[in-house]
Amino acid sequence: MERRTLGTDLTVSALGLGCMGMSEFYGPRDDDRSLRVLHEAAELGLDFFDTADMYGPHHNEDLIGRFLNETSAPMKVATKFGIVRAPGEYRRSLDNGADYAQQACEGSLRRLGVERIDLYYVHRVDQDRPIEETMEGLGRLVGEGKIARIGLCEVNAETLRRAHAVHPVTAVQTEYSLWSRGPEDEVLPTCRELGIGFVPYSPLGRGFLTGRFQDGKFEDGDFRAFLPRFQNGAAQANGRIADLVARTAKRKGCTPAQLALAWLLAQGDNIVPIPGTKQSKYLRDNVGAAKITLSDTDLADIDAGLSERPVSGARYTAEGMKGVDA
Template structure:
């Protein structure tokens, strides 16, 4: 497995595993099957696992805790705090207060069954708490050894700069893929300037870029994606030509569309680490194998040009989900 440095002190496998879908959002959970996928990820060389307290809520960290205990695995664990929600409800509030960060961190350590979290993210920025105060609270957790590195999710460039002035930010985690390239305008350049790693979440466009929703098929009615503006049938229909472009290049390269989506991300900078999510062992293998796919500069440029010409209709989230995005 190739590795990448998010920062000089945080080396991770070049592809991580997003564990969110093992608990909710994309269909019913199956812990036994998920534990097998986690095992397989480890066997394939993945050493970077992504979770959050609000996935489940809490179920996802508990599941990872079971996995870590059973395999005594030496992995880099990333989790997040700051989105407060109750089981069964999507409605949330955002809380970045330092005492809440501490309380959340201690609860996550317990659920994960570890005494150290390698990368601890602010899941969404709380505009009611100055980022400087949040960073000071997190810096104290670093000093005590409870967390190794600090990350921020979906943060604006202005807030990122202020946060980094208080304590080094090691990683930004934001949605980034062939159909979500907003981070390229200011956040990615700032990450490069400040030496901050970039973790690309939903790198497969929540599955859309793999072609699985290509021929009129849609996620199940109960699936979270059905609520997203971007996944509304009229918006999806407009974007299917984007997947045709990816599929054509995949055919040329004798690989899968999912692998083109991941190879494109990996080629955007050596500080970028995608964390595709899957509950399917075959998809997991395919995603890891994307590391073998090398796109030449003209292919990368042609791909960018082709996808840029296709408008992406529909926001990434509902207004509720947009709370704290780009804040």
């Protein structure tokens, strides 16, 4: 597995593992199966796992903590704070205050069973609080040895610059894929300029780019059923994008998932996608993307095809868009 460096010193596998779906949002959870997938991911060379305190809430960090207690493999774990949810509710509020960050960090350390968090993200930025104040609070956690590095999620370029001026930002995590290319306008260039890593989440379009879910059928508890891009009319229109991915993948002799991930890996060596899965077959498929090379001609052809297939629908519902592009 190729290795890449986020920021100045966080060297990890070129692909990470997004663990959110092991706890909620994508249908029923199965902890035993998820633990097997976590161990298999480590065996395949993945050493960068992504979680957050609000996944569950708290269940996902507990699960990762169980895995870390069972494995001897050296792992890097990223977690997040800042989204506040009551158990059983999707509705959320945002809190980036220093006192809450301290409380949240200590809870994450306890659940993960580690002495220091490798990468600690602000999950969503509270636009009513100056980002400088948030970074100062997180800087104190770095000084106390509770977190090693600071990351930001879903920020715009201006906020990123202001934050980085207070304390170095190691990585930005934002949705980025063949059907979510907003970061290319300003955020990705800013990351390259400042030496900041970029971690795309939902790199497979929540599975849609692989050819799944175009029929609108979901398991109970799968929040994709409510996302605008998966609604009937939008899903039909967006199916043209999935078809383009499938045709290109067939020509390259790989799967659609591998093509979508290889495209992201080709966008810069500071990029580490974190496809999520709780199934072994998808994990192994995703890992195979690291062996796929796309030529300049391949990339140009993909861009040309996407330019003819505009995306239909927003990324999230209005509730989910809180703190996006902040």
